[in-house]
Amino acid sequence: MLKPDVKSQLKTIVGRERFLDAPEDILSYAYDAYVAECVPEAVIFPVNSEEVAHILALASKERIPVTARGAGTSLSGGAVPARQGLALCFTQMNKILQISTRDRYAIVQPGVVNGDLQKALGRERFFYPPDPASFTVSTIGGNVGENAGGPRCLKYGVTADYVMGLEVVLASGKIIRSGSRNVKDVSGYNLTSLFCGSEGTLGLVTEITLKIMPLPEAHRTILAIYDDLEKTANTVADIIGSGILPVALELMDKTVINVVEDATQLGLPREAEGMLLIEVDGITEAVEKEMNRIVAKTRNNGAIEVKQARTQAETDDLWKARRSTYSAFARLAPTCIVEDATVPVSNVPRMVGGIRAIADKHKVRIGILAHAGDGNMHPVISTDIRNKEEWARVQTATREIFELAVSLDGTLSGEHGIGLAKAEFLPLVTNADTREFMAALKKTVDPHGILNPGKFV
Amino acid sequence: MEAEEVHRCVKCGLCLVTCPVYQELREESASPRAKVQLIKHYAARDLPTSPHLSELVSRCLMCGSCTANCPSGVRHDSLFRRMRSDLIDDYGENWKKKVLYHFLTHAAQLHWASKFAAFGRNVVLEKIAQEVKIGNIPLKRLPKFNQKPFRDQIADVIEPLGKPRGRVLYFTGCGTNYIYADVGRATVQVLQRMGYRVGIPKDQVCCGLPLFIQGSVSKTKENILKNIALFTRPDIDAVIVDCATCGSALRHEYPAVLADLQTDTREALELSRKVKDIGEFIFDNVEHLQPFLKATASPTIVTYHSPCHLRNAQGVKTHVEQLLEALPPVDYIRSVDFDSCCGGGGTFFYDHPNLSQRIVAKKIENAKATGARLLATGCPGCRVNLAGNLEETDAIEVVHPIQVVELGLKV
Numbered sequence: 091m092l093k094p095d096v097k098s099q100l101k102t103i104v105g106r107e108r109f110l111d112a113p114e115d116i117l118s119y120a121y122d123a124y125v126a127e128c129v130p131e132a133v134i135f136p137v138n139s140e141e142v143a144h145i146l147a148l149a150s151k152e153r154i155p156v157t158a159r160g161a162g163t164s165l166s167g168g169a170v171p172a173r174q175g176l177a178l179c180f181t182q183m184n185k186i187l188q189i190s191t192r193d194r195y196a197i198v199q200p201g202v203v204n205g206d207l208q209k210a211l212g213r214e215r216f217f218y219p220p221d222p223a224s225f226t227v228s229t230i231g232g233n234v235g236e237n238a239g240g241p242r243c244l245k246y247g248v249t250a251d252y253v254m255g256l257e258v259v260l261a262s263g264k265i266i267r268s269g270s271r272n273v274k275d276v277s278g279y280n281l282t283s284l285f286c287g288s289e290g291t292l293g294l295v296t297e298i299t300l301k302i303m304p305l306p307e308a309h310r311t312i313l314a315i316y317d318d319l320e321k322t323a324n325t326v327a328d329i330i331g332s333g334i335l336p337v338a339l340e341l342m343d344k345t346v347i348n349v350v351e352d353a354t355q356l357g358l359p360r361e362a363e364g365m366l367l368i369e370v371d372g373i374t375e376a377v378e379k380e381m382n383r384i385v386a387k388t389r390n391n392g393a394i395e396v397k398q399a400r401t402q403a404e405t406d407d408l409w410k411a412r413r414s415t416y417s418a419f420a421r422l423a424p425t426c427i428v429e430d431a432t433v434p435v436s437n438v439p440r441m442v443g444g445i446r447a448i449a450d451k452h453k454v455r456i457g458i459l460a461h462a463g464d465g466n467m468h469p470v471i472s473t474d475i476r477n478k479e480e481w482a483r484v485q486t487a488t489r490e491i492f493e494l495a496v497s498l499d500g501t502l503s504g505e506h507g508i509g510l511a512k513a514e515f516l517p518l519v520t521n522a523d524t525r526e527f528m529a530a531l532k533k534t535v536d537p538h539g540i541l542n543p544g545k546f547v
Numbered sequence: 548m549e550a551e552e553v554h555r556c557v558k559c560g561l562c563l564v565t566c567p568v569y570q571e572l573r574e575e576s577a578s579p580r581a582k583v584q585l586i587k588h589y590a591a592r593d594l595p596t597s598p599h600l601s602e603l604v605s606r607c608l609m610c611g612s613c614t615a616n617c618p619s620g621v622r623h624d625s626l627f628r629r630m631r632s633d634l635i636d637d638y639g640e641n642w643k644k645k646v647l648y649h650f651l652t653h654a655a656q657l658h659w660a661s662k663f664a665a666f667g668r669n670v671v672l673e674k675i676a677q678e679v680k681i682g683n684i685p686l687k688r689l690p691k692f693n694q695k696p697f698r699d700q701i702a703d704v705i706e707p708l709g710k711p712r713g714r715v716l717y718f719t720g721c722g723t724n725y726i727y728a729d730v731g732r733a734t735v736q737v738l739q740r741m742g743y744r745v746g747i748p749k750d751q752v753c754c755g756l757p758l759f760i761q762g763s764v765s766k767t768k769e770n771i772l773k774n775i776a777l778f779t780r781p782d783i784d785a786v787i788v789d790c791a792t793c794g795s796a797l798r799h800e801y802p803a804v805l806a807d808l809q810t811d812t813r814e815a816l817e818l819s820r821k822v823k824d825i826g827e828f829i830f831d832n833v834e835h836l837q838p839f840l841k842a843t844a845s846p847t848i849v850t851y852h853s854p855c856h857l858r859n860a861q862g863v864k865t866h867v868e869q870l871l872e873a874l875p876p877v878d879y880i881r882s883v884d885f886d887s888c889c890g891g892g893g894t895f896f897y898d899h900p901n902l903s904q905r906i907v908a909k910k911i912e913n914a915k916a917t918g919a920r921l922l923a924t925g926c927p928g929c930r931v932n933l934a935g936n937l938e939e940t941d942a943i944e945v946v947h948p949i950q951v952v953e954l955g956l957k958v
């Protein structure tokens with residue numbers, strides 16, 4: 091329980107109106123987009139690094155758990171305050187501090203929404219590549235915490251590949267800076283990548299310097315339809331293996347196609363076993379050439395139909411099925427879970443077949459959706475967490491999917507993070523010494539374990 | 548309270564993007580997702596009602612943007628309405644709102660009150676009203692009431708000019724009847740010019756939406772049944788509504804509310820199929836308007852605010868913009884946030900004046916940035932809120948789209 095004098099000290103730091111502890115208020119900070127919930131004891135909204143430093147120094151002294159939160163869209167429970175204490179919200183630290191197209195960087199506060207940054211950069215004909223599905227609402231701070239990805243990360247890389255520098259408040263309240271505005275920088279340990287994906291367990295990021303890129307000149311999109319799932323997956327491995335790098339290579343299986351068609355009546359081929367949505371971008375001439383090679387590959391691998399978009403409207407039409415998937419599954423049943431196991435791309439065919447077999451074996455409704463080009467599977471599971479018997483089958487199937495991924499040299503999460511969702515599976519991909527090393531790091535910077543306790547470390 | 552659909556919310560957070568209140572406050576507790584969470588706990592009986600809960604649930608413009616964009620299909624609007632109803636049962640209603648509801652459900656008194664208010668607003672209060680605010684709107688910037696209700700100014704049936712094309716009934720709404728008679732006159736004139744015979748049932752009453760949106764469902768039943776009886780007729784082509792809110796009531800809420808009250812919905816559904824927003828109706832029949840439009844060398848720059856009750860509740864998303872673009876004397880320029888809520892939200896501007904003020908200030912700034920002289924919007928609530936928050940020196944005027952059409956008619 092937060093002692094009254096601690097509450098009043100917290101109120102002194104940020105002011106009365108940026109501290110909430112009424113039961114009706116704290117209830118809304120118990121969750122993110124994962125199923126588990128835990129109600130914090132209070133919620134606090136700092137507006138600058140100094141306030142964050144004061145809050146953490148006090149929390150360390152009083153041993154109060156602190157869980158950082160942006161928009162609360164984590165799919166792994168990263169923002170759930172599992173040990174209660176304080177939910178520290180960065181939504182009011184939402185300024186874009188600087189955009190330099192000349193030196194190709196942007197400096198932002200953690201509460202800046204990814205989509206708002208994209209809009210600001212778009213006006214300069216630039217963009218920030220990581221594009222998690224939640225980009226219209228999720229914050230850069232949260233994206234850094236979970237090392238978020240997105241469809242176009244196949245070509246461009248994930249959040250960590252774009253974070254050049256950070257300001258971080260440690261549990262002690264000390265403020266450190268890592269990296270810089272330079273593309274090349276080997277001055278000491280690469281602390282910047284250490285914090286990417288650390289889920290707020292090592293320190294709280296209060297300023298981020300991001301690499302930005304000019305918008306590509308052209309893009310082209312196709313949709314390839316197959317009567318066989320194996321042929322669909324083989325095409326993926328073939329394209330990537332041949333050296334072509336599309337900006338997106340998305341796979342949808344028969345379950346996805348039919349669930350989406352039920353919901354949207356887009357006219358998708360219900361009898362198809364698999365579909366690939368493929369987009370390339372870059373210089374106009376190169377885009378044409380690459381797309382011709384890709385179309386040839388889809389046909390060689392047995393695509394029964396290839397639809398090519400010629401206009402922006404046609405491109406939007408092709409993307410519609412992919413973009414409607416989450417929504418279509420979310421409407422099927424009360425609980426919708428998107429898993430995130432990832433394998434090397436040459437193992438995509440075996441992984442896709444394996445997930446299908448697991449779904450059938452446990453009679454669980456799983457649609458296979460994947461950022462297939464980088465092996466990032468997104469099996470979408472539609473269920474009702476209140477149905478205990480079915481939920482148990484879902485959990486068994488989930489475990490088997492992780493085990494399968496690991497057996498195929500894969501990993502637990504491509505872009506959603508470990509959080510609460512996958513903490514128990516961490517031993518599948520790390521040995522005891524590795525976990526001990528993580529714990530030792532954690533102990534050094536957060537000796538009292540106040541930062542996002544109850545998660546993977 | 549029955550709230551099975553709260554379990555449909557997967558907490559994805561996409562509703563935060565479109566919620567004007569969240570966008571302004573950046574506090575989760577202001578978001579639709581949080582309200583669903585609160586209602587879930589309330590329905591499970593582990594969160595009692597409280598004044599603070601009431602305050603949190605009321606921080607909603609009922610604009611319907613969350614419902615329109617929810618991947619899981621959660622009907623936030625009806626969920627929030629039922630929650631408000633339960634809160635009213637426990638905490639009663641603010642007395643000032645009670646007075647308003649009383650007038651809205653009793654047309655005769657409203658008639659009388661408007662006459663009194665016209666007198667009061669125009670003479671007695673003029674001197675002392677300079678600094679007083681109603682919600683976020685300075686009293687001096689509130690519109691004047693019509694000297695005489697619109698329906699008392701006009702015949703029950705207006706015959707078409709030229710070749711007759713059809714027959715419509717006109718639901719004038721309280722906004723036009725008591726405040727914006729200019730909208731009523733423009734509507735009648737344009738429809739008449741296009742060849743429609745316009746019937747205006749004299750005994751029509753308030754659509755009732757301002758009442759049941761706050762949760763006062765049972766009070767509105769009488770109004771609903773009366774309007775259904777007057778407007779459900781096989782011999783007409785359409786029921787024309789000039790107010791986005793009334794339109795959403797007649798089109799969608801009547802059948803839903805009657806179903807909730809376990810009353811026969813057949814006539815309500817029949818009426819629902821004929822209801823058309825004036826802008827939508829004119830655009831759908833724009834070929835009958837075109838011969839009567841004048842061409843002009845120097846068009847007026849016009850921008851548009853899309854009312855939530857038209858866009859989200861009625862699904863009329865593009866008609867009015869297309870109509871404005873089709874008018875030769877108009878140079879239409881879209882404002883960047885033309886489709887986000889103005890912050891008025893029924894009585895929201897009254898309950899949360901500061902928040903409402905912050906939302907509307909942005910809208911006005913963006914509308915002014917288009918360089919427009921006219922800001923068109925087909926909702927009297929939005930119009931009062933937008934016009935009420937302009938400065939004396941602003942060169943932009945808020946009008947109804949039908950008035951823009953009227954400006955384009957050949958003399």
